Each structure stands twice: as C-alpha cells, then as structure tokens.
Amino acid sequence: MASTAPLILVVDDEVDICHNVADILSDLGCSVDVAHDGFAALDLVRRKPYDVALLDLKMPGMDGLTLYREIKKLRAGTVAIIVSAYADRTVLCHRP
Amino acid sequence: MDQNKHYLRYQELQAYVGWTEADAERVHSVGALVEPALAGIIDDFYDEIERHPNARKVITGGAEQIRRLKGTLVAWVRELFSGQYDEEYVARRWRVGWRHVEIGLDQVYTNVALSRIRTGLTRILQETWTVEPDLVRATVRSLNKLLDLDLAIIEDAYQAEHLARQQRTERLATIGQVAGGVAHELRNPLNVVKSSVYYLLNARNATAEKKAEHLKRIERHVDLADGVITALSNFAKMPLPHSEPFDVEACVRQTLENNPMPESIDTELRISDNTPPGSGDAGQMQIVFGNLLRNARDAMPEGGQLRVAIVSDGDAVEVTVADTGVGIAREDLNRIMEPLYSTKARGLGLGLAIARSILDKHRATLRVSSEPGTGSTFTVRLPAADGDRGA
Numbered sequence: 010m011a012s013t014a015p016l017i018l019v020v021d022d023e024v025d026i027c028h029n030v031a032d033i034l035s036d037l038g039c040s041v042d043v044a045h046d047g048f049a050a051l052d053l054v055r056r057k058p059y060d061v062a063l064l065d066l067k068m069p070g071m072d073g074l075t076l077y078r079e080i081k082k083l084r085a086g087t088v089a090i091i092v093s094a095y096a097d098r099t100v101l102c103h104r105p
Numbered sequence: 106m107d108q109n110k111h112y113l114r115y116q117e118l119q120a121y122v123g124w125t126e127a128d129a130e131r132v133h134s135v136g137a138l139v140e141p142a143l144a145g146i147i148d149d150f151y152d153e154i155e156r157h158p159n160a161r162k163v164i165t166g167g168a169e170q171i172r173r174l175k176g177t178l179v180a181w182v183r184e185l186f187s188g189q190y191d192e193e194y195v196a197r198r199w200r201v202g203w204r205h206v207e208i209g210l211d212q213v214y215t216n217v218a219l220s221r222i223r224t225g226l227t228r229i230l231q232e233t234w235t236v237e238p239d240l241v242r243a244t245v246r247s248l249n250k251l252l253d254l255d256l257a258i259i260e261d262a263y264q265a266e267h268l269a270r271q272q273r274t275e276r277l278a279t280i281g282q283v284a285g286g287v288a289h290e291l292r293n294p295l296n297v298v299k300s301s302v303y304y305l306l307n308a309r310n311a312t313a314e315k316k317a318e319h320l321k322r323i324e325r326h327v328d329l330a331d332g333v334i335t336a337l338s339n340f341a342k343m344p345l346p347h348s349e350p351f352d353v354e355a356c357v358r359q360t361l362e363n364n365p366m367p368e369s370i371d372t373e374l375r376i377s378d379n380t381p382p383g384s385g386d387a388g389q390m391q392i393v394f395g396n397l398l399r400n401a402r403d404a405m406p407e408g409g410q411l412r413v414a415i416v417s418d419g420d421a422v423e424v425t426v427a428d429t430g431v432g433i434a435r436e437d438l439n440r441i442m443e444p445l446y447s448t449k450a451r452g453l454g455l456g457l458a459i460a461r462s463i464l465d466k467h468r469a470t471l472r473v474s475s476e477p478g479t480g481s482t483f484t485v486r487l488p489a490a491d492g493d494r495g496a
Binding site: 023028029030032033 | 301303308315325
C-alpha cells in the first residue's frame, strides 16, 4: 500500500505553513516529507525519488527557483511546483 | 488665519528693509505716471518669456492664457502703486508663489522676471518724470524696497508650498511602505490560520491530537497577527507619557514575565543597591523594555545569555539589556532605530523606533553597542524621580 502513495516533498521556511500543507496532503493519502530550506530539501531529494516537490519561492539561503533547477538536475522525473504569495510576470517568464 | 500669519510676516520684513509710510506715499504718487507705460512693460515681459523654453513650457493654454496672464500681471503692477499694502495685498502676493508651485514654474524665473519689470519701471521714472533728481532717486529706492518685499513674500509662499507638497509625497510613500509591511506581516499568520481551518474542516482521518495541534496553531497565529496590529497602533498613536515615580525593577520584572525566554536562553537580572525610582510612564516603559527583550531573544536563535542590569548614579537609572546573539552589522547600526527598518526575516521594523519615540518623550536616551558574532548591548538611561526615594 505504502509504495503506491504519492511521495511529496514540501519546502517552506515557514515551519507552520509547511506542517499544515503536510497534514492536508497526508490526510489525502500522500506520503509527505518537509524541509525548511533548500539544502535540507536537496539532501532529501538525493535519497528519495519524490513524485512532486512543492517549493516556496521566497526562502532565505536558496530561493525556490534555484532549488527547482537543482532538483531538476538530480531528479528530472520529479514534478516541482513553485508556490508563492508574490507571483508576478518576472517569475512566470523563467522557463526550465 | 494663515492670511494673518502671512501679513505678520510681511510686516516683519517691512521693518527689516526699513519700509515707512513715506515710502508708501512716494510709490503711490507715481501711479498715474507709470499707468500709460504699463502695457509696454508687460508686453516686453511676455516677449522675453517666449525666448526661454523652461519658462515658456509652463504656459500651456496658448494665446488665450497669455492674454489672461497679461491681465493678471497688469493688475499686479498697478497694485504696487495702490498705496494700500494691507493683509489682502499680502494674501494676493502669497497666492502668486503658491500658484508658481502649482504650475511648476522654477522660482529663478520669478527673480529674473521681477528684475525685468523693475528695470522697466525705473526707466520710466528716470526718463519721464520731470522733478528733482533727489525725489526720483528716493522714489526709485522706495519702489525697489516694495519689489524686494513682494519677491520675499512670493519666495516664502513658494518655499512653504513646495515643502508642504514634498511632505505630502513623503507621507504617502511612508503609508505605502507601512501598508506593504503590514500586508506581508499579516499574510503569513492568515495563511497558517486558513490552512489549519481547511484541515479541520476537511480532514477525514484527523486524530484528536491533530485537531488540538491545529487549534493551538490557529491561536498562536491569531496572537501573532494581533501583535502586528498592536505594534502598529502603538506607533501611530502613542499618548504623551504620564510621568510619575515608578519602580524600575518591578517594571523590568513584569516585562520579563510577559516575554518569556526559551529554555536555550539563560537569563540573569542584576539590580544594584539603592536604585532610586525612575521618572516615567511605567506602561510605556514596559513597551520599551519588551521591545529590547524580544530583540535580544530574536538575536539568539541558537540560545545564549541574556543579561539585564539596573544601575543608578543618583541622577538617572540605567537599564541594560545585553545578549550574546548575532550582533548588528556596522552598516545597520545607524539605521536600526529608523521606523520600518528591520534586519529580521519577520517583523515590521517598528520596535526600536517605538522605543526611541517613547524615550524621547521621557527625556531618556537609548545607547547601543554591538559586535557582529558576539552580541549587542542596549542601554536605556532615564531620569531618576526627584526627592522622595521611597516613592
């Protein structure tokens, strides 16, 4: 059973937001890991083939866009989604 | 009310240039003499404007506007010779300066334009007035004083209006900055509340522990949002302090109790003997100490030592809050007390600005010394209550 659950990584420097998203997705039957910065996230990505990675755009240290590119280098098959409260066209213009 | 203020200002300037009733009479006496030449002077004035693009560009209404402006200028010059230099006269001069800001006319053009009119009027007196040369000279001197006074009041109005507009612009920019900061600070707790509520409403397998965890999280973030609003309203309408003798130690202890430190921070409070009561508003001083304590806490995310000390030299009581935290970079040190300046990932940047504004009203001071990587020390020095030390 566990092997068929979607494997999801949630990355956000806001700890409580991270836990809430993780709880909601877990309740929907996903297997969820959380990380609070880009470097911790990449450690996890190296170890597990996530189906989906949800990334906050604005994070101290490594931002979501950089993390997105790094994840794509490590795991081309992982769908990475950048989530942001500050979305605008300059972000939309960046294509992989 | 302003009109009266401008008139008082004008009278002060009249005294400055030595303007007398005799000056007024001399200028008034040549009104009829200059009247036939006015149209020529005004035409010359506008011909000159045509040759200066920067002056010309403020006239956007074409020939019709120039005709109207000429009328205004004739009235203005005619009024110079009216002999009535009363409140209304000054008010009309003031409006010229105000209007120049409104239309964006560089003030240098007022100066050179007036110089041109001055030359025209002086020439008429010197070349067409057949009286004693001494009287001509005296009248020209009087006219010059009057023109200088006119220019001064126009200049004054220009500067006052220019400054007022600049301040309005800055105020709007500040409101924008505050609004952006508040939006940023409120969005995060609201997102947490919203997603927790979503979980509580929709989760199919939520355990009792999970539900309790989310309710606590909601409560915590409502408090965070409330704190943002409190900081903002504290800053916006801090009342004047109600100063009276107060027990500094009790105030600091209460503040420490209201702002508990995590276990990773080792807190020490030292009080020297015979510390007199401070003079101030204990409620507002709690806001000051609270901001300093929370800053110290935030500067030590990995834990550390918080040292709070109360000492006195008799005239003043000093409260020192020292941490062993991240410290403040040299380039930030001069700016940390500016409103809306923050080096924290979260925060409006109002804490120290509020502290300083409160301390200013208490005739108290705030000193800071800091070493990046070692820690920071903030020292509040406030007046000791006079006389009765047992208060």
